[in-house]
Amino acid sequence: MNKKVSPIVLKVLLITILVLIGLGTVFSGLIGGGILQVMKKTPDIDPENIKYEMSENSTIVDKDGNEIDSIRTSENREIVDFKQMPEHLKHAFIAVEDERFLKHNGIDPISIIGSAIQNFKSGSIVRGGSTLTQQLARNTYLSNDQTYERKIKEIYLALKIEQYLSKDEILEAYMNRVFLGQNSFGVQAASKTYFSKDVSELTIAEAAAIAGIVQSPTEYALFKAVPTSEVTDERIFGEFSIDGQKYSAVYNEKPFERQKYVLSKMLEEGYISDSEYKEALSEDVASNIKPPEDKSPLMASYFNTLLEKQVVKKLQETLNIGERQAWDKLYYGGLKITTTVDNDMQSKLEDVYENFSESILGNTQGWGSAPLLDLRYDNWGNIVKNDGTLIYYAKSNVMNDNNDFTISSDEAYYDENSNLIINSNKISLNNTNLVFKDYYSLDDKNSNLRTHKTGFVKFPSNENIRENQDGSILISASYLKNHNDFVWQNESGSFSFNKEYYDTDLEGVIQPQSSTVVIDQKNGEVKAIMGGRDQKGQKILNRAIDQPRQPGSSVKPLATYTAALDHGYNLATGIDDVPFMKNENGEIWPENVYRSYKGIVSLRDSLVYSVNTNAVRTLKDIGIDTSKKYLKNFGLIKENGDDNFVTKEEDSQKNDENLAAMGLGAMTKGQSVLDMTAAYAALANNGEYIEPLTFSKIEDNQGNIIFDEKDKKKNKVTSPETAYQMTSALMSAGKNYGTINLYGTDYATKTGTSDNNIDFWCIGYTPYYTVGVWMGSDNQNISLNSYSTDRTALMWGVINNRILHDYKQASFEEPSGIIHAKVDTISGKLPTQASYADPRNTVKDEIFSKDNLPTEQDDVHVWILVDTRNNLLASNKTPKNLQANRAFIDRKGSYDPSKWNGILPEDWKYSIPQKYSDLGYVEPKPKDDNKSNNAKKQDDKNQNNLENKDGQNQDEKQQNKQNLEGENQKNNN
Known part of the structure; x- marks a missing residue:
């Protein structure tokens, strides 16, 4: 270990060095007190942890401490022990990046002054002068911004690191962390990326080549990733795909010139002999390059995807660190994370999704294609919108038998200069990217739609491809000559594009999709999660968290009715379902799903029948600001802005602070299944919201507790009595669906449907768990049919019956x-x-x-004297014996049909008559004593x-x- 420097000496040394820098640069505004202010904003770190943070993978354990999984990273990084790194590789890094590394205390004044003079001459930062320790500080805690403030922080952190770590420990951490191009972090990843060998097997020449990359990982990477469409006669080492585009690993000359410089520095510093230097110079390193074959990405579970994101956020909050550092700590900090997953429940949920169609549809034979979707087809079998706009091409219309993208002879031709002219809706041009349109297929049983992404081809420049004035696309003859296998004309005259130039998802994504979250409302623990169904061979999309959708009527209990019960309403309060608003086009708004108006309906029944007018009318009465407070307490609006709710402050023109978004769920972005389920869990938990987490504890690799579930965020949304009233109303709603049966266990649910049947929801709870289910297509131009509403509720019931199979019957507990x-x-x-x-x-x-609890008497029902013959108001012509007092509804002038196109609600006949009877005296018939x-x-x-x-x-x-x-x-x- 190095001799420790006292904090006072540390600060004096730092200021002295920066003053020296200031002699050659414009630094006057940051000298002295300004420097100290920057130091105060520097991340609070413990350098001692650096040697641990990069030493081991984090693990996931169950509540008993048994390891059940480990955290895997998308970055190409692999930690290796310092002893496994060859000495000549260590020396290569020291020689080229920090020749006085073994002598200085974290900063190199000679190098700094030299770079300062150079920067002053250029008027900007062109040379960093950073030591390996400074680079480690920057890579670990800071950004790469070229600012003097960042430089001050970097120097300060470097001095602190040198106080605690030995030179070997610093070099080990640095070499395991440094970025070396082509998504390779650390020397082990670089060794495997470029040479497909372990780092311990690197030759001196190969080590020098890798060390030379640091100065510019893009420029000095040992091969270039070039779109396959741009490759002509270059030397190619291999091929791989990135986001639908095919790339080739192409020879790069620059790093080998840099490698010679690294070798000369190693010789100069005495790290290699003259003979070793000459031997390394003569080695053909380029011939050793062997990129690894593409590996199928590990398909992390939906649960682990959410766990990783939540752990990173919690590390940021608890340790006050940046996102980059939090991810590093998760991946390589040796954390022990106690998960909340119920493996048996997760397995049962996965089984429901594995048998999705059978679970909610049963036998679909004879139902036709994609029975849950409302699809429109054109004359060629393509899926289109109602207005004829294309959504997906049929596979047979765009792909040949070899899965090459194909267009007809009418859609392309060669001009007189041998350029290819494309005039097809199936292909578009985005800058220099030739984009192939997506297509669909039907599975073997014809009951599921699959949507496929086709990818694109990136062209080198506008000289190779451009859009003509008439909108057609021109591919130059010169490009076609250099890439003679890119496109060919078939015997039929059609044109096919070689699939080797782009990446097509042949597996496809099944539609409709669905996601589910299960939460234990008593403690906020996420017990199981599914973010989609039947996803194979593709980048996983966790729809439970990453794809917010409009919640429709499922938001009504949260944004409107819970608040109403706390602000003067009760479950029996009558709300008049009649027209009362018009939109900007002068049309009556909102409409009810049943396309009529019921009249005065209790709050309970307004929720049961999902009356849109009453939700909006009630929300308008209690106020947007009141509703926002409840949505904040329900966790749908977060103080830090990390939510999907769009406020006026975020977007003054298009936001969610309006009656349509908050009253009917027509939100700009929508809401995630996780957040909606957690909000309902608050109702199930006597009105208390608990932060929904996938873990109950985080420990560092020394056994210290970073986070414990007792520190979860909690909000009191409402009283247990109000929560129970809402539960009672949701129980009535659930029974109204007619598709759920939990065989004696109480349940409270609400469905939701967005405009045009794009999204279907069912969210609710039992005394045990809260479950949220969403169903819809990834492409929001595709609607589900109305039958899907019942299917979503049915699926909610199927899931609960599976996860509660071994549970006793239970009822909701009524508060005292x-x-x-x-x-x-x-x-x-x-x-x-x-x-x-x-x-x-x-x-x-x-x-x-x-x-x-009401204390006043009913003043809506009133006695009115009417003519018993026609139920109109009794007039002075109405005989006494034909007059009677009858009970009617007094709307107190709140609705006038003449102002609303004469629309009458269903209960209008129970309102006070508006006319007097014009029937006069009628001679009575002879008495029948028996009848009398x-x-x-x-x-x-x-x-x-x-x-x-x-x-x-x-x-x-x-x-x-x-x-x-x-x-x-x-x-x-």
């Missing part, structure tokens, strides 16, 4: 503060005699808290019933009053 009382479900108030007279039986048992006696008996019976109901009503009002007084007394005690 819940009050049961009879209420009129039109007014939401205490029933009167007029309430009971409503023929629809609007008086029902309902639940309340002390805060929304019967009528009199019926009238007496009706009067007794009214008196009995009135007496019952008085008793119930007294009982409700006693309940409320008792509740108040209990609270006072």
